[in-house]
Amino acid sequence: MQITLYLPGDALLPDPVSQPFAVPAFTHVLEETGSGLHHVVTFVKLPEYIDLALQAIGESVRIPGAWAAVGGQRMSSLVALWNRLDCYRQSLSSSDRTAYCRNKAASVRTGLGCGLAFCSAPCQFLCPLCTLKDTPLAQSIVHPETQVLAVLGEIDWCPNLARPADE
DSSP states (O other), X not given: OOEEEEEETTSOOOHHHHSGGGGGGEEEEEEEOSSSEEEEXXXXXXXXXXXXXXXXXXXXXXXXXXXXXXXXEEOSOHHHHHHHHHHHHHHTTOSXXXXXXXXXXXXXXXXXXXXXXXXXXXXXXXXTTTTOSSSOXXXXXXXXXXHHHHHHTTOTTOTTSOOOTXX
């Protein structure tokens, strides 16, 4: 997983990125992106430096014109990325990350009062209404419809989503 922050060239870098101790966690270059000069900060050592990436993303929310991409796909907002990355960070302490994600999704459904008792969405960021057919559609990421929901939910990059081996 690779997360890239794009910050306008005239912006001050967020505190964690500007500190010398953080250098092993990311790469930083100035690059012309088609919409002007940008600081391009790429975090590749994840989850090792996930806390630093979360801090940098959180502080970048306040920078006008800042945006991010995961695996080359632009995220709709830094807040959306922060929420998804924080959920992934929380899952890292679980011995069964897939079960952690399903339980988190079930908790969100319960909290929202979702009436789909048999929904088996594997992630809280997938629409809980994804199982409107006779059989649950989101049993795993194998289903094409679930893959589309993962892309739309901006979570298709998450290593915790269950995928078939080598397909």
